[in-house]
Every structure is written in C-alpha cells, then in structure tokens.
Amino acid sequence: MPAMNIIQALNSAMDVLLDTDPDVIIFGEDAGYFGGVFKATDGLQAKYGLDRVFDAPINEAAIAAMAIGMAARGLKPIAEIQFADYIFPAIDQIVSEMSRIRYRSAGQFTAGCVMRSPWGGGIRGGQTHSMSPEAFFTHVPGLQVVVPSNPYDAKGLLIAAVESGDPVIFFEPKRIYNGPYDGVPDKPLASWARHPKGEVPEGRYTVELGKAEVVREGSACTLITYGTLVHVAEAAAEHSGLDVEIIDLKSLVPYDIETIAASVNKTGRVVVAQEAPRTSGFAAELAAQIQEECFYALEAPIFRLTGWDTPYPHAHEWAYFPTRDRMIRALKTVTEA
C-alpha cells in the first residue's frame, strides 16, 4: 500500500469515484485547472476532463445550489468550498434547502451531495481562513457532518459520504493536510510527526459514517475528539503518562454514542475537546449526551477543552487552540478529581 498524506488520500478518493461512477462531478473555486488551493483536486481535470472537474464562480450559495440541482437530477456532486469560513454565504442553501429537500418533498426528491471544505486553524490563516464551524451544521436535521483525522479515514469517509445519498458536510483538517509539520515547522505534533503519511489502499474502500474509533485504549480517562486534535490528544496522552483512552469520532452527525458510552462507562472520566469556540460547540452536545447516558458512571465533572469564545486570532493562534499542554492539564484535572 502506498503512503499518502490527507490531501493525497482525498485526491485518491475522488480519483476512484470519478473513475468508477459517471454521475460523480466535482467543482469549486479554483478546483478545476489549478486543482484547488490546497491541491486536493490536483490533476483530476486533466485526467477526467472539463465536464467532470471544473471551476465555479466565487458564489458559495450558487455552488451549493448547483450541487442541489444536480443531485436532484441524479448526479453525485462533490462541491468544494475553498475555506470553511466561506461556507456562510451558502448557509441558506445548505440549511434551508439541501438538508430538507428529502423531508419536505416526503422523499420524492433528494439532494445527496458532498460539500468539502478545508477546516480549522494552524496555517497562519487569520480569522477568515481558520474557522471550525462544524457545530452550526450539526444542529441541522438532514445533514451529516464528517471530520476525518488521518489519510486512511479521509479517503474511506469521503467515498462513503458520496455514496450515502444524503447531504454531507465534509470538513478537512487543513493543519494536518500535508503531514508531519502541522503547518508550522517549529511546532510539530509528536504523534503526527512520527506518522506523516498513512498507508492508504489504491482502490475503493469505505469507512462507515457514524462510527467512531478507539485509537488508544486506556482506563483512567476517556478523551473524545476529532480531526486535528486526535493527534494532539495522542501526544498529550503519551506525555501525561496517564492511561488515557482516546476516541476519534470521525462523524459528528450521526455520532457514535455506543462507542462513547462504552468507554465512559469503563473509565468514568471524560475530556471532550474541540478547536472551535466553547459556547454551544459540539463538545457541549457530547457533554450533555454523556451526562444523560452515563451519569452514574461518572466520577468527575466532564471537562470541555475548547478554543476561546473569540474570533480566531492571527498572531496568537497557538494560544488559541487546545495544545498538548492544555490537554495534559485537562486530563490531570479530570483524573485527579
């Protein structure tokens, strides 16, 4: 199996999809000839032609609407929103339309499409290129929300998303797009640095939507997170010397309550971590649900480790997101409580 980083794995997924399904069509700002600003669609237009992979006008609402219309006619569109921060102009099309066309037409029409978008901070992108807006979309019935953390999952989840038949918001952690250096050469993530590329099969395979993975087993505490922070969590677990169990959610909607509950019932202690601001973030949903499911197993208050309730800063981004050391402090707080 070849080693790939996340970008290469996503590219491979789209290559497989384009190759095997003529209904798959890919578009977005700079997604065609140039292959995307992060090169996720690199080479695909040259290989499959202008009518399979093409550039879209700078109008995110129109991109989302185009995907809806195409999906209604039986295509499987993969639309790229250049940065997750830019998804807000498309919010009405995604929230009011894409998410509910199946519902409001009582199943007569569907809008199965995938909105891919580079997500999260850590590339010196400032407040307009660093947001983690996943919670907005987890609140919308009818949407699925996916955030992979490694190349193998990125490919398998993207193929599963396209084949799901329902609209999927597919957020890609761009801080770990290219592998080892975490976007900032002087701040490597220990675990990721050792595994810059994952083994990724060439052909078609899927990773089940809605299924989490225990990426590290432990008994002292459950650390639940997704995307980039999975690697921060691994580094934190290692450096803390604590016996931490780490769950990589992969899918936020639906999320895998069974895997979460089994782990929390075992450890009795929980840290939920997200890079997004704290208030009404997805960690709050996790904390509430865990409290409902596992209240009597809990031996300490659930700890929410999050970004701050501020817009994303440019110069101080490393003070913004949950770092390995903040995560270690969280783990100690919870395990010593």
Added chain:
Amino acid sequence: MSNGQSRFHVPTPPFRPGDAPDFSYLNLPKAGTAKRPEALASWRETSDLATGLVGVLDHNHQAVGEWDPRLSPELLREGLSHMVLTRIYDERMLKLQRQGKMSFYMKSTGEEAVAVAAAMALRPNDMVFPSYRQQGILFARGRNIVDMMCHCISNSRDNLKGRQLPVHYAWAEGNFFTISGNLGTQFPQAVGYAMACAYKGEDRVAASWIGDGTTAEGDFHGALTLASTYRAPVILNVVNNQWAISSHQNIALGDAPTFASKGLGYGIASLRVDGNDFLAVYAATQWAAERARKGGGATLIEMFTYRADAHSTSDDPSKYRPKTEAGVWPLGDPVERLKQHLIGKGEWDETRHDTLVEAMTTLVVKSYKEAESHGTLHDGPLSPTESIFEDVYARPDWRLRRQRQDLGV
C-alpha cells in the same frame, strides 16, 4: 435629477390608498410590434425585447406580429380551461381558508397565464422549479385536483405528509420540484438541474419562477451567473406582478429600466413579456425552450403582470394600494383576453364559457368533498405521527429512533 448634492433616496410606489391609479406612465409597446429573433440569436439581439414588451394579443384580442405562436383552437381552449380551473380553484380555496379549513392560502388571480401557458409550451419531462403562485402548472400537467387539495389541508392523503405550508406543492411524477418558502433559492437550483440534464445528454430543460421582489436576493444573481457561465438549458422567469406584499416593484428594481434588462448584463437573452397574454407567454417560453434545447443557453423572461388579489391570506391589499388599481391595469385580465380571442375566432362563445365555468365549479366542489373525506388539518386524520421522523435521512440514525420512542409512536 441631481441638484448637485447627494440625497438619501427611498423609492415610493406611484400610488397608495386614496390615490387615483393611472398606469399611463408605463412604457408598454403595442402587441405585435416586437421582432422575433431566431432562437439561437445572440443575446444582444434581445436588447430591445428586454426593455420593450413581447405581446401577441392586441386590444381587439386578435393575434398579431411575429411572436404569434399560431396555436390550434383545441390547444387554446385547453389553455383557457386550465386558467378557468385555476381561478375557480383559487377562489374556492380562499373561501375554505376563511372558513378555517386550512391554515393559509395564496391565490394566483391575474397571473394564471404565466403558469398555464408556460407549462403548456414546455414538455412534460421538462423540470419546473416554481414558487408559490404557479399552481396553474399542476393543472396543465394533469395533477389530480383532489391530491392538490389533500396537500393544502395536510390530511392523511397529503403527498407531503403534512410537512409543507399549503400551496407549497411537490410532485415528482409531474417533474414539479418541491417549493421552498425561502424566496429565490430554487433559481440557482434550477440551473444546476439544467446543467445535470445537459451533462447527461438529455433533451430536457429546467424552468424556474420567482417574483419581482425576489430579484433582490443573492440567489437571483447567483443563478444568472451560473446560467451564463455554464450556458445552462434553463428558463429563468421573473414574475413581475408589481407588488412584493406591500412593497412596490421599484423597491427591487431601483432605477433599472426593467427586470428583464438585468439579464443583459449577464449576457443572457432577456425578454419582457405581457404576462397577461396567454399567446405571448406561450411564444416566449417556446422560444426560450428551443434556444435551451439547441445549446443556446439560458433565457431570462420578465412576465409583466399584475397580482389582482392579496399576496396571501395574511394581508389586505387595500391597506397598501388603491382598491381600484387592479381594475385599471392596462394589460387586462388573462382569462378574459384569451376568452375574447377565441370568441373572435369563432372558436368559443359565452354559452360554452358558462358551461365550462359551471363544470369547473362542480369539479372543484366535488373534489373538495372527496379531499375532506381523507381528513382535514383541523379534525384529522393526518399522516401518521411517526411520519415526522421519516425522510430526514435515507436511513434514520439512533437519535431519530430514540426520539420516536420518546414520543411513543
């Protein structure tokens, strides 16, 4: 105009309640004077048409000029029949709403030709993305009237399982896309659908309708950008019925000459059409559909019409416009004009018309009785309660399964 100093400007309608309405200020070229370009003519050749007016029926109700689609009397009578049914249906449904039989209703009075003629000029497999005043399309496409009523009263036979406000129909079998309450959203979706038809090599077009007020939405501009960029086989209709609830069309039009003229800036063939002229609406739609099918791309059509009744059952137009305004609308009534046209041709008469009205009235009354036998929003039966958890996703996940259990259904 300018007095050499900038001024804060908000347009006002020409008339408010108490004023004597007078539409002589409108620039409405006579029927038959517009030239008809070849279907694949450059959009530039439509420049005069975008600021002028495509009309076929003259003031004597005769078909004149290059745009006359030369339709058979049978087809014209069919069109008249659909329009008459639409009007009677609307009137009956309004009455029933007033009696508390449904939560809400929106009539299309005065705009029947916009929907009926367009639907008849399109093919049955062309996809339509309507807004809420195009119920005439459903009649023209043969939708069962009882089913339409069952939707409006959200009963056990509502094909939308009671999820949509009345008149927000969806009918996949009739290629009638689900209507959104969020204005304008379906315009760029129609472009995407049309692109998919082209991608699949299908000989189909998509058509969509929005109101004059909705042209202010970003989706209008997004749709025109997409349609122009990708030369999509789509017909984008702006139904300029003069009023967006209480806001006059000039609140969206600004100082632009016409809504159709906005299409020219996008390089899209654009026509302003007498929307109360069945023949003109038919001819323009036919022209745009041929253009789309032959690879000529999109057409923007401004259907110039007048909303003769309230926006919906929730507003009273006499509060914002003169009561006499509809009566002096210079383009007349679409039903009456087609009727007189047919009478003038010796293909119709008052007796046959009365018979038609009577038959349609009977059909509507009888159909409602049948619809009510499947339940009403007020008294039920409705679709099964558990259906609220269906169709959210292809397969319900644990959250929906548990929530359904919580509700105990």
